[in-house]
Amino acid sequence: MEKFDVIIVGGGLAGLAAAYTLAQQELEVLVLEKGDYPGAKNVTGGRIYVSPVRDLFPDLWAKAPLERFIAHEGVTMMAKERSVSIAYHGQELLEEPYQSYSILRAKFDRWFAKQAERKGAMLVTKSRVDEVIIEDGKVCGVWAGGDELRADVVIACDGVLSLTAEKAGLRKPGNPHDFAVGFKEVIELPAETIENRFNLTDNEGAAHMFMGEVTRGKFGGGFLYTNKESLSLGIVVGIKDLMEDQPAIEAPVLLDEFKQRPEIAALIRGGETVEYSAHVIPEGGLNALTKLTGNGIVVAGDAAGFSMNIGVTVRGMEYALASGYYAAQAVLKAREAEDYSAGSLAVYEQLLKDSFVMKDFNSFRNAPEALENPRLFTHYPELLGNVMRDMYHMPAGPKDRLYPTVMKYMKFNDLLKMFGDFRKVKKI
């Protein structure tokens, strides 16, 4: 049996953030990672917002292996046979410090783990946690690969399904309504080709979201991020919609259809797919967060449900980094008090409440419900496409005036429904 100050289950962003922070304070920290290396089991769509967490890890960012800073944003409403896009370029996106970057997790997490190890954290890879040791109602350690490992406190950062938090009684197996699944291809292209196709200068990058037909009207969307020498192209779709909604469609087909859309096919032409990956994403918002603390245990990152979809942006990695950081701060406070009970560790919840993490989760607590409206993914993309088609159409004969052309889609009943949709959406 071995005893540590802290055992961290999972070498993803939350776990490594906690390890990095605690090792800095010279605690004996053990990180258990089931993959061959940190990042081996981790998947992202592709973009990390650095600005909210920059100051929590001031020394980290200068050399971090991020891909491209996002200088160009775009969103496309996809109808069945046409699409309408909005592109956003702005001087503010070109100025340092850049707010977001495209990222590949196998690369980043492995590097981040090295930084945590340099601070003194101990990392054991290829190690799956099988059991949580609970004595007198307190978590005292874990069993991993036949080894009994003990600690004053365990931080569960083992991802969206967190079997560790589940075994400790802090969460139940998830409800499909609160989760989405993302799946993507990494498609390699020469840097120059990417820069030409997306109008990028040097290390600029582009991020593009797609909604509507891309998920056949189901809750979710498509995404495209430019990396240095590859594109991350994928789909996110709500699991409940995917398993219940008509028309029934197998998930992988959505991505194949997406790739065949003319809007996309031209961008990926000649590229070589080098990896196919998938992961569940927590999207239930505030109401789907798990219990954050128990006796001898704290939960951070996806394991706690810290990921959020508010339509134009989908965020998770910065919440993982921040919650890992605050979990570490809570452990340090508990250590001072020599008390690792749930009550003592609850300072974690207070730290999160005072930070952008819980402030965001409160601000956007109605987002999941507001976005649940199927009309957002079916009616509006088609409507917008039809309006554009009619406005741009030049008939052989005389052309109708523009105002009636548009207003024929906005009869009294349509407007009434739109007003209802607007009332829902404005809760975001």
Next chain:
Amino acid sequence: MSDIMGLKAKLGLDVFKHDNEPHIKIKPGMERDPRLKRAVLVCPAGLYSLNAEGEVELTIDGCLECGTCRIACGVEVLDWNYPTGGAGVQFRFG
């Protein structure tokens, strides 16, 4: 190629390390459970299929460990765990 490739070919691009036993199993007697049929739709790797007898079958090779089947079908029909340490998918890009 970034063209449309079969799922098998796509999964063939990924690095998988062998595990001694399947990490996800259909619980005995649950093969016809309606909850299990959801996996046929939701699995991004297409590892679940419905056979002629109306039973759901699972091929574990190519599992991306995404967790979708556990969320969609639930733990009453699936015996679900991650592969042994060091086994299973190892993403090189992620």
